[in-house]
Amino acid sequence: MESSFGQYEVLQQVAVGSTGTVYRVRHTDLDRIAAVKELSPALRQAPGLLARMRTEAEILATLDSPNIVTIYDYVEEADRVWIAEEWVDGASLEAILKQAGSMTPEQSVGVIRGAMLGLAHAHEHGVVHRDVSPTNILADTGGTSMLVDFGLAAPIGASDALGTPAYLSPEAASSSPVSTSSDVYSAAAVLFALLAGHPPFTGSDVATLLRQHREDTAPTLDGHGADLQDLLARSLAKDPSVRPVDAAAFLAELETAAERRFGAGWLARASITGLVASAIAASATGVAAVGGGAAATTIIDTAAAVSNPVTATTAGSHAATAATKVATSSGRKFLGLGRAQGVAAAVAAAVVVAGVVFAGSAIADQRRENKVKEQAAAALAKAKAIEDKKEAAEKAFADAAPDGAWSLKSTIVTTKFSGEKAGDTSTVTWTFASDCAALTCAGSITSSSGNTFGYTWDGAALQIASKTESAEEKCIAYATGEEIPGSSVHAEFVNTYSPWTSSTSATPPTELAGTSTLVKTFSDYVNCDKTKPIKRTTNYELTKK
Template sequence: MSEMYGPYEVLQRVAEGSTSTVYRARHVALDRPAAIKVLSEAISRSPEMRERLRAEAEILAGLESPHVVEVYDFVEEDDRAWLAEEWVDGASLDRILEQHGTLTPEQSVGVIREAVLGLAFAHDRGLLHRDVSPRNILADLQGTSKLVDFGLAAPTGEAGFVGTPAFMSPEAGVGGSLSRASDVYSTAAVLYTLLAGHPPYAGSDLATTVRRHVEEEVPLLDGHGADLQDLLRRSMAKDPAQRPQDARAFLAELEEAARRRFGPAWLQRASIAALVAGVTPLAAAGLGSTAAPTVLVDTASIVSSQAVKAAKSGTKRLALIGGVVGAVVVATVATVAAKTGGGPDHTATPPAASDSPSAQPVDDPSPTPKTLEELTPSGKYDFTRVLLSSTYDQKLPKKEHRVWTLDLKKCKHQSCAGVIHSSSGSVFRYTYDGKHFVVIPPKGGKSVFEGVCQDTQTGQDVPGTKGRDTTTIVWSPLRVVRKDADGLPVRLEGTQRLTDVYEGLIDCDDSPSDHARYREYIVRR
């Protein structure tokens, strides 16, 4: 019997790396292909890596673009965490180059143009990709380019030593604050590589490559016209303020430069569909390459102290991000994380008095452990629900927000119980056992409606129709992912599944059911 991931039947293992495995799969009920990305057993026990996969699901769920892969499901189980995404028969750009060598100038600009359309969609929503590279640009059999692997993506302003060294912006190379212009730099470096036949900066090792990005002048692109040369020179400027400020600005200049260089009909000569079909075997889609290992590099050996100081001016927070796909994590970040307790949710702790040579012994009895009742969530919390996937004809909201007031009622044995009053007017019950927060909706989350059907396009009732709709809402237990210094939950996360089963339909849509999946967050105010 084939291995199953929820409703997905595994058909083939297509890639395996140190942090994750990718399968080609099929949704049994919908008969739809999918790519399943599963964290390795060791990594799935890491809260940071689970958060990474969860973040990727959230980001992709909010990006509806033909140039960004679609996310279907994100599931966390006790022993594994996995993501289901769109399966695309195609090949990554690095595989295409590996097999075919080079692209024509029109093809080079064309494949980047379509990836930038996906990047612009993300930038418009305040998101960075942070690792634009040939392995993260996928082309399908029609030659359409898609930007994949948003595992390093983050809101603008995030800092961190991340990216693929050959295409890494100077500010990324020294752990500075990143912006949309950082993605523009990486995109321009990829285009330079396609047109010139080699990366803009080569080095005998990773440290040399990153140092050249930070310190050396931008190499000029010869043989492809003044417009493209000027655009790439400015887009790879050391100062982010001198670059096009986001992907949409870069796209406008790129299209104009291509029109001037190749003529108004240049896109008709830009297709790479034949090259994609010639790549064997076809690459797994939707997830980029998973096999590239994380590389540790000492930042002190990469750039001069002056360059680091200039590039990191104003940066107050460092991020430690593990690599699923070709990321570079600078060793000093790990050192800082170890000294401060690790990660962005921790703050530096002053040395204890006993660590100081002049400290005197202090009679400090251990504090009395807090009871479960004292540690059970209560008071005001923000509830957010993010849509991950949906089969409904109606367009469901991507994100919904409510304010919950948690009223703790009683504690008995190893569990506490209370009532949730939502700002929407709904009232739920909840229980908490110290690890899991369980929401109990009225009537077990099930309701039945009988009546006429509606036209999904107009929202109007259709006379002469009839049917019965049974709606079920299933909440997974929300788990605590962050606590305050006293041990009280600050952030909890879980999933919710909405299902409608249609029966006794007369002249109505004959779909047997619809469902939607949500990621949920409860954060103390």
């Protein structure tokens, strides 16, 4: 066993696998605990592997989030290659589930929320993770969940078919360019698995899983409310444009759905510190930031996965032979091997699917580089088009909302109020002040009569907020119609409004119509008889000035 890596003193060998070794170490000058991941000697010879290890180091160096592991050092020496990263005392989501069996719905959403905070930061910097899975979500002893193992991460638009098959996006399953919405699909698949107890698709082999991700409609999530059901249905759509555009958009909808489903303060009930502690106690050691080890990774030709399916029982035996084949092949290489090994900690029970391409000449490499750039540009253009479409829809919605001055004509339909009769009309001016965000508008109305009202607009109907007022009044003698000396009564007025809609399809609308019901009730009688509630109904016609 190694005794040191530069200024890092080895404290413990955490895991050994065909891809490399993970150590728990201490920086002797800084007295800081870290994780060192050393690539195995055999895999160092694989074409392009060192370049991909450098890629992970470069990616992590650009990211700074409490929900993403921090990189300290990347070193290439004559006889070894290693990377030093943040050591996290915690457990992977996979290990937690293995120990606990399941989580509460609040815990399930909470742990995904933390990982999405990290993923949103990566997306903001133009990085797609490409392997969001239970193995690559880690929770520390404080219950903070984070995203780990950026060994498969790439700029938006990369197109190798990489990832954990049960959580692979349709784009990755077909070797098409991936985007931020591809990560959203994988994250939604993980959340579905937490809430339903199994992933959306459960094919018996890799080929079946790939086909299901490409072709089959994801099952409906039942028993967790309409909001979460709708969010996961859209996030697991085959068409990337139907999904939330990135992790930040997914997270915003997730938090809204969680509050509606679980109520205010749900996050405080989502703590998994106890589950993390149990998972750590069940293992011999803590878990490094890679999520716990260097298990074997299988690398499979896409075509071979279809013609010769790989099952869980055969996956392990393929790992060693695939690595040897890559290292010794002279005419071709398996793309994605470097990212699959990442930093010597591969995904347990995962299969990395990589397309086979011919390489070996500068011309071929240049053509491939140009193709990747074109695919990246196309993916960015598509993402921008989706965002532009969203912005255009939001602008059109805001433009259609009532705004400015309107003439309001009110006509009494029925009334029990003294001094009024059916058919009485009046006209005032209402001035709207709108505040629209996303696809919701709310604001205030100021009447020329001096009254103010709140309202909301959903694109089809104007909803005036109900209004309650109260007053202290004198009682009236029925016989004389005069006030009774020394009397008093508390009167409360409650005015409720129906949704106001337009009878035409004009956009924006120029007229709206609706009704209101005013009910006056009495209480706290002094020196007077009890009185029944009285009511008035009114029709309104609202016309744009």
